[in-house]
Amino acid sequence: MPDLDFQVQSAAAVPYAAAPTMAFKLKISQVDDGKDALNPIHSVSLRCQIRLEPARRKYSRAEQERLFELFGEPSRWGQTVKTMLWSHVSVVVPPFGVETVVDLNVPCTTDFNIAAAKYFYALEDGLVPLCFLFSGTIFYADEQGALQVSQINWEKESSFRLPVATWKQMMDIYYPNAAWLCLHKDVFDRLYRYKSERAMSSWEQALESLLASAEAKHPV
Numbered sequence: 001m002p003d004l005d006f007q008v009q010s011a012a013a014v015p016y017a018a019a020p021t022m023a024f025k026l027k028i029s030q031v032d033d034g035k036d037a038l039n040p041i042h043s044v045s046l047r048c049q050i051r052l053e054p055a056r057r058k059y060s061r062a063e064q065e066r067l068f069e070l071f072g073e074p075s076r077w078g079q080t081v082k083t084m085l086w087s088h089v090s091v092v093v094p095p096f097g098v099e100t101v102v103d104l105n106v107p108c109t110t111d112f113n114i115a116a117a118k119y120f121y122a123l124e125d126g127l128v129p130l131c132f133l134f135s136g137t138i139f140y141a142d143e144q145g146a147l148q149v150s151q152i153n154w155e156k157e158s159s160f161r162l163p164v165a166t167w168k169q170m171m172d173i174y175y176p177n178a179a180w181l182c183l184h185k186d187v188f189d190r191l192y193r194y195k196s197e198r199a200m201s202s203w204e205q206a207l208e209s210l211l212a213s214a215e216a217k218h219p220v
Contacts, residue, residue: 001150002039002140003031008132008160009101013170020108020174022167024132024160029099042139042147044093048104049133052084052119056129066122070115086116086130104132108170110180120167121179127161134158 007027014021028046030038055077059067064074071080087106094100109117120128134156142148183191195206 002138005029005031006134006158008158011162011166013173020170022106022108024104026104027101039140041096044138046093046136047090049088050086051131052086053129055081063122111182123164125164130160130162132158
C-alpha cells in the first residue's frame with residue numbers, strides 16, 4: 001500500500017484567475033521503505049485544509065494595533081491568539097511513479113468580514129506560518145496490475161511560511177490600490193442616497209465626506 005509524503009515548496013500569485021488566487025507548489029513523494037517495490041499511482045483525490053498559525057511569528061506595534069479586532073489587547077494574546085482556518089481546497093493528482101509536483105490553487109478573499117482577510121491585511125512584512133493538513137484517496141496498481149484503493153494517513157501534513165510580500169503582490173495584481181467592503185443592503189442604500197443627494201462622483205467622495213464630518217465632531 002503506498003505511503004505518500006507531502007511538501008509545500010513555494011507560493012506565487014496566479015495572474016489571470018477570475019479572483020485573487022495563490023498557487024502553492026506541492027511535491028508528493030512515495031515513501032520508499034526498501035522492503036517492497038513502489039506501486040504506480042493512477043491518481044490521487046487529494047483534499048487539503050490550510051490553517052494560519054499566528055502564534056508562531058512576532059508582530060510590530062503597528063501590526064498589533066491593526067490586529068486588535070481579531071485578538072484584543074496584546075497583553076492577552078497568550079489566550080486569544082489561536083490557529084485559524086484559512087481554506088479548504090482539493091485537487092486530482094495525475095498518474096506518477098516516485099514523485100510529482102502539483103499546484104494547490106487557493107482562492108483568496110478580500111472580504112473584511114472574514115478573519116483571514118483581516119489578518120493578512122494587518123501584516124506589514126515577514127512570513128505567515130501555515131499548516132497544510134492532507135486527506136483523500138489513493139488509486140494505485142498492485143503487483144499484478146489490479147486497481148487498488150487506499151486512504152491517505154490522517155497524520156500527513158506540511159508546514160510553510162508564506163511571505164507577506166507575496167500576498168500583497170497578489171492583491172496588487174487584482175485590486176491595485178483598492179480594498180473591498182461588503183455592506184448590508186440597508187446600509188448601502190443609505191450610503192447610495194447620501195452620495196446621490198450631494199451629486200458626488202465616487203464612493204470615495206461620499207466616505208471621505210462622512211469621515212470628515214465624524215472627525216470634526218469627535219477629533220482623534
